[in-house]
Amino acid sequence: MSSTDVFLAGADAYNNKFDAEQYLKDCYQLDQDVVGKDSKNWMVKWLTQIHKVFAKGNLKGKKLLELGAGPCIYATISASKHYDEIVTSDYVKGNREQLTKWRNNDHDCFDWNPHIQIVCDLEGNGETAEERAKTLRERIVDVAFCDALKDPMLPSRNGEKYDAIVAFGVVEEVAPDRNSWLQILACIVKYLNPGGVLLLGNSLGSTFYRRGASNNRAFACYKTDRDEVISTLEILGTTILYESMLDLPGDGYFNDRTDKMFVVAQK
Numbered sequence: 001m002s003s004t005d006v007f008l009a010g011a012d013a014y015n016n017k018f019d020a021e022q023y024l025k026d027c028y029q030l031d032q033d034v035v036g037k038d039s040k041n042w043m044v045k046w047l048t049q050i051h052k053v054f055a056k057g058n059l060k061g062k063k064l065l066e067l068g069a070g071p072c073i074y075a076t077i078s079a080s081k082h083y084d085e086i087v088t089s090d091y092v093k094g095n096r097e098q099l100t101k102w103r104n105n106d107h108d109c110f111d112w113n114p115h116i117q118i119v120c121d122l123e124g125n126g127e128t129a130e131e132r133a134k135t136l137r138e139r140i141v142d143v144a145f146c147d148a149l150k151d152p153m154l155p156s157r158n159g160e161k162y163d164a165i166v167a168f169g170v171v172e173e174v175a176p177d178r179n180s181w182l183q184i185l186a187c188i189v190k191y192l193n194p195g196g197v198l199l200l201g202n203s204l205g206s207t208f209y210r211r212g213a214s215n216n217r218a219f220a221c222y223k224t225d226r227d228e229v230i231s232t233l234e235i236l237g238t239t240i241l242y243e244s245m246l247d248l249p250g251d252g253y254f255n256d257r258t259d260k261m262f263v264v265a266q267k
């Protein structure tokens, strides 16, 4: 953070200052080195981890929720073979608009085919990105409003429960303090069916990130570490099935995380 930066936190800051198109450019455009780093390498690491846990074959079910998806679909590419219905969600309207555009295959939607191709290559079945995109589009049954700081988090879904909940880059990023952070995790566990799994992508050691934020602004994060995440999930009654560090520290400008952690836990 520089001394001129404005720190943003809370739901209204997101509604007013989170720019979905900028976020996609900052984080997910693989053909362009927008952040001065190897963004493809970043994405390959992430998608490989997600692929690995689904390749074991024991994560499957009917309904999956992605909480705080942003304008992104990458998190459910692997899962789309294992869950029949996917509800994707975000707080910010501009993000939901991007998700809807992609689901409708609008001519100006973001191109996720390079990311989908990475997953198809990892699976090695010869499936094309276009074929897999079709499956994923068919399985996305809803693009819903969510507020992770409220219970129910998805007011339009009538308190339904899920066989899996995915939350990548959301819990620390949305929580203004420890109480809210605990509340979000407890709510995720509450809305899992017994035996259901949660998949978290936690930003460890982060106090801010600025991707998707306009000039001189950054979003505040709750600063946590590996032990706090794991012990909290255990206290909430889940069993850790998988955990891994991604070796993706922040660059100090876009964010100050020490690493990104991927955790899968079962209720």
Ligand SMILES: C[S@@+](CC[C@H](N)C(=O)[O-])C[C@H]1O[C@@H](n2cnc3c(N)ncnc32)[C@H](O)[C@@H]1O
Binding pocket: 010, 011, 014, 018, 027, 067, 068, 069, 070, 071, 072, 090, 091, 092, 095, 146, 147, 148, 149, 167, 168, 169, 170, 173, 174
């Ligand atoms: C760092 S982005 C992560 C987006 C995406 N999951 C990814 O992996 O790139 C944080 C996301 O949290 C969303 N968000 C902000 N406030 C929220 C809230 N109260 N409830 C749920 N999501 C929220 C933002 O709109 C944004 O999409």
